[in-house]
Structures are given as structure tokens and as C-alpha cells.
Amino acid sequence: MTLEGKHILLGISGGIAAYKMPMVVRLLKKQGAEVKVVLTEAASRFVSELSLATVSEEPVLRDIFPQSLQSDQDWTRHISLGEWADALVIAPATANTIARITAGLCDDLLSTTCITLRPNRPRLLFPAMDGEMYHSASVQRNIAWLQNNDWQVVEPESGALASGQCGTGRMPEPEVIAATIEEALGTRISDSPLARKKIVVTAGPTRENIDGVRFLSNYSSGKMGYAVACAAARRGARVSLVSGPVQLETPVGVERIDVTTALDMDQTVRRLSGDCDIFIGAAAVADYRPTHPVAGKIKKHAETMQLELVRNPDILAGFAQQRQPHQLAIGFALETDGNHDLAMQKLRAKQLDLIAYNTFDGHSSGFEVDTNRLTLISRDGTQTPLPLLSKRDAANRLLDAIEHLITGN
Ligand SMILES: Cc1cc2nc3c(=O)[nH]c(=O)nc-3n(C[C@H](O)[C@H](O)[C@H](O)COP(=O)(O)O)c2cc1C
Incomplete structure (x- = not known):
């Protein structure tokens, strides 16, 4: 029963x-x-x-x-x-x-x-x-x-x-x-190829401390990554969601691990992804962090101030380079200039299996909003443009494409 x-x-x-x-x-x-x-x-x-x-x-x-x-x-x-x-x-x-x-x-x-x-x-x-x-x-x-x-x-x-x-x-x-x-309710064994697969999803922004009270971050709300985690759990996958600071409920049936900085996220992903089947990097990880974060509050002195930044690890590329042959690496590329070539370059440079090019238009697609316009780009260069969809529907279309990679049809 x-x-x-x-x-x-x-x-x-x-x-x-x-x-x-x-x-x-x-x-x-x-x-x-x-x-x-x-x-x-x-x-x-x-x-x-x-x-x-x-x-x-x-x-x-x-x-x-x-x-x-x-x-x-x-x-x-x-x-x-x-x-x-x-x-x-x-x-x-x-x-x-x-x-x-x-x-x-x-x-x-x-x-x-x-x-x-x-x-x-x-x-x-x-x-x-x-x-x-x-x-x-x-x-x-x-x-x-x-x-x-x-x-x-x-x-x-x-x-x-x-x-x-x-x-x-x-x-x-x-x-x-x-x-x-x-x-x-997660009590039915789904017949999806994702059923029982272990999937690690990252979502949300990271925060990079400048001092004890200030940080660098971005406008990511985490909604897209959460929608992916939720849709994957609905298909019977075992989902770990590594989440930056967001204001969202944990989707039913998903294990959520909260992190703050890119370094935290990197460590957590390394710990969880060794035996995963699929890694989906939907987080907006800060590319740089302040080189020397200060423990207290930086005082106001001169008219200008220099902040030195250092590159953060590339979590998605790190996973893709070290993965086993059966493990899939899926990424997102948010671009503001509508240039799909950059997403294609990212897919090749990071050796991904699929990348979701994410159009940023400042109102209906991109950060914070509930809808998204994705183009799915696969290794062989095939581009599948999707219409403007709710993030839930966009997540399901992405998972359909991942199922297609698994089954080959
Ligand atoms: C014969 C009949 C069939 C109806 N079928 C539907 C229906 O299938 N869907 C619907 O949204 N409203 C239908 N309605 C209208 C609703 O019954 C009506 O809007 C009612 O106020 C709904 O109240 P409720 O949402 O509190 O149950 C039907 C009305 C009648 C008289």
C-alpha cells in the first residue's frame, strides 16, 4: 500500500x-x-x-x-x-x-x-x-x-x-x-530515467565578505535552481540542493544544505558529488572574492578605496574535470548580450554535457522573476530555444533534455 x-x-x-x-x-x-x-x-x-x-x-x-x-x-x-x-x-x-x-x-x-x-x-x-x-x-x-x-x-x-x-x-x-x-508524496516509483539517480543541484547567490558587515553578491533569487531540484525530486531522483542565501521553502523530498560563500559551496559540492549521477550548477557563484576580508567593520577614511579581489574556484568546471565517465555535468550561462556563442564556449571549455543559456532581459527572464527564457545547448552544438516559461516548466524541459541524454532517445 x-x-x-x-x-x-x-x-x-x-x-x-x-x-x-x-x-x-x-x-x-x-x-x-x-x-x-x-x-x-x-x-x-x-x-x-x-x-x-x-x-x-x-x-x-x-x-x-x-x-x-x-x-x-x-x-x-x-x-x-x-x-x-x-x-x-x-x-x-x-x-x-x-x-x-x-x-x-x-x-x-x-x-x-x-x-x-x-x-x-x-x-x-x-x-x-x-x-x-x-x-x-x-x-x-x-x-x-x-x-x-x-x-x-x-x-x-x-x-x-x-x-x-x-x-x-x-x-x-x-x-x-x-x-x-x-x-x-514521493510514494510512487516514478518510471522516469531520473528515478533513484543521485542529483546535486546548486542554487542561489553566494556572498563574499568584504568585512564583518558587508559582502559582494548578486541578484540571484535561487528560484530556477529550486525549480530544478523540485522537478527532479518529483521524477523520483534523490536530490541534494546546495543553496546560497535565499528566501525560498525547501522543495518536498529534497535534502537542502545551506552555504554562504563560493568556497563553502565548492567544498560542499566536492563532498556530495563524488558519487552523484548528475551535477546541475544553477547557482550564481561569485567569480571573485575580496582577497583580505576584514574581521570588524572597515572605517570610512579616504575619498576612494581599493578592494582587491581574487578568483573563486569554478565549481562546475571543477566537477566536470574530475568526474567519472557516467557522471553528467549540466550548467547555466546567464548572458546580458544575447550572445549564444559565449554559452557554447563555456560548454566546451568546461566540458559540459548540456548548458542552459539564460537570457537576461531585466524584466521577464533572468534573476528574481518567476519566468525564464532558456536555450538548451548540447555538446554536438544543437540549440533548442524554449519560449518564455514559468521556472517550473523551464526546469521540466531541462530535465526532459537530461533524460534524453541518459536514454539517447
Ligand atoms: C451545471 C453546472 C456545471 C458547472 N460546472 C463547472 C465547472 O466544471 N467548472 C467551473 O469552474 N465552474 C462550473 N460551474 C460554475 C460553478 O458551480 C460556480 O462558479 C460556483 O460558484 C463555484 O463555487 P465553488 O468554487 O465555491 O465551488 C458549473 C455550474 C453549473 C450550474
Whole structure:
């Protein structure tokens, strides 16, 4: 039983696909999960509370407020459910519920639980609606926001819809929903070529001390490297994430090691990467550090000041030079002048297997933002330009290319 002892909170909102949910509950229970169901007011018009209570063997939850003031009531269930759940799944997710979660509303039990769910727990959303609704600007904008805020949004399928039309918007079948939940909880053995591979990913900036209170650094947010680590873990890889100082949650199923300077990062990568299968250098490692950092605070004296810098080790090249034949070395190259040749030179000079050329345009692609435009360049010179994508989608495209390197097809 792949979900033995797991607590799954299933939120159902008011779409026609709600009729599939008793079957989803059954499949999850069959795998050993404990399932609690939260129903929106509209959902109760589409699926029977009695069916859901019977298959989940639990009362169905609808109200934030307790029915009575008896002491056996859970008066703060809006918080306790968020603590209880190992994963929160909303299926079907209506356009309305998607908008309410995105706006941070807390006026029913489901939307409130979305906020009280503990960090680091998978949160999955299965949008299901008419094709026009799904492609509307507001739904697409809300989905993009959710994807960039730790929600795994599972694309609806195309085909016949309840509206009688054909289009994208159909919720996947119960078996697919149950399998996706197992994958998100890391309890399903993925059939990806990356499953069980050991992957070391670096992410974020490094800080190079000038004195006790100042440092040199860059604008890297770590979002791209974290997205890669998260996507690799989802494919069943054993991921170690060596992270510079960033403001991000550790992705589910990822081992995170925090470092500060390039020298720290170099040492940690050397320690972890000896037996890894793949090294992915996504960190923006400072090229130089102050030669003589001062212990206290440097005092203000002359009008000008010279700061001598010394080269930092090239962590990616260091790994690539010493690696075993089976180990893959993957890098990122951020350039501001749109020159792909520099990325190609970097790939050759560092003997990498693949490099992701990262366009920096200062607003939609590069540091800090949630989207990125990558061109994947392989050893034989093949360039695969990707459109502007969320960093999550860009990470998945990069991993697809790495899988291709492993399998050769
Ligand atoms: C027959 C019928 C089917 C509906 N199907 C959907 C649907 O599949 N997806 C959707 O987003 N809204 C659908 N709606 C509209 C929602 O029920 C409505 O927006 C409701 O306010 C959603 O509330 P909730 O998100 O709190 O559950 C449907 C409405 C009706 C009457």
C-alpha cells in the first residue's frame, strides 16, 4: 500500500467533474491513506455528501464554524486540518475556487485551509471547467500565480466536455488523480530515467565578505535552481540542493544544505558529488572574492578605496574535470548580450554535457522573476530555444533534455 498512514485532505469545489470524486477517495483509501473531504457549498450540489462520507469513513467537512458549542467539537478546524494534512488536493478546482485561493480569501473552510496548510506539504490542484473558461485571461493569470507559489497545477485533459463542446478542461480520470497524488508524496516509483539517480543541484547567490558587515553578491533569487531540484525530486531522483542565501521553502523530498560563500559551496559540492549521477550548477557563484576580508567593520577614511579581489574556484568546471565517465555535468550561462556563442564556449571549455543559456532581459527572464527564457545547448552544438516559461516548466524541459541524454532517445 503506497499511501499507508498518509493524511490526504481532498477539497472538492462546484464543478460537474465532482461526480468522479467518490471513486478517487476509494482509490486513495485502497492504498492505505486516511482521507478527509472538504466540500464547498456549490460542490454539495454536484456530489452527495453521503457517498463521500461513506467511502472516506469520515464526516464530510463544510463549515468553518462548529455546529454546536459542545466540548467534543473541533472549534478551530480551519487550522487543525492544515496541520493534519500531508497533502492538500483540490479536484475539481473551479474557476471560482482558483480565483479565491489566488486572492487569499478565507471565507469558507476550503479556502482557509489552503492558507493554514503547513509549508513544505504538496498542494495539488486539478482545474476542470469549460474550455473557454479555462483559457480565459483571469484563469490563466491565476494558475500562473499558483504555479509560482508552490501549487502543482495539473493540466486538464482535452476532449468532450460537460458543456457539450470539445476543448481543454476535462478533469483526469480518478486513477490518474490518485497516481499523481502518490507521485507528489514521493510514494510512487516514478518510471522516469531520473528515478533513484543521485542529483546535486546548486542554487542561489553566494556572498563574499568584504568585512564583518558587508559582502559582494548578486541578484540571484535561487528560484530556477529550486525549480530544478523540485522537478527532479518529483521524477523520483534523490536530490541534494546546495543553496546560497535565499528566501525560498525547501522543495518536498529534497535534502537542502545551506552555504554562504563560493568556497563553502565548492567544498560542499566536492563532498556530495563524488558519487552523484548528475551535477546541475544553477547557482550564481561569485567569480571573485575580496582577497583580505576584514574581521570588524572597515572605517570610512579616504575619498576612494581599493578592494582587491581574487578568483573563486569554478565549481562546475571543477566537477566536470574530475568526474567519472557516467557522471553528467549540466550548467547555466546567464548572458546580458544575447550572445549564444559565449554559452557554447563555456560548454566546451568546461566540458559540459548540456548548458542552459539564460537570457537576461531585466524584466521577464533572468534573476528574481518567476519566468525564464532558456536555450538548451548540447555538446554536438544543437540549440533548442524554449519560449518564455514559468521556472517550473523551464526546469521540466531541462530535465526532459537530461533524460534524453541518459536514454539517447
Ligand atoms: C451545471 C453546472 C456545471 C458547472 N460546472 C463547472 C465547472 O466544471 N467548472 C467551473 O469552474 N465552474 C462550473 N460551474 C460554475 C460553478 O458551480 C460556480 O462558479 C460556483 O460558484 C463555484 O463555487 P465553488 O468554487 O465555491 O465551488 C458549473 C455550474 C453549473 C450550474
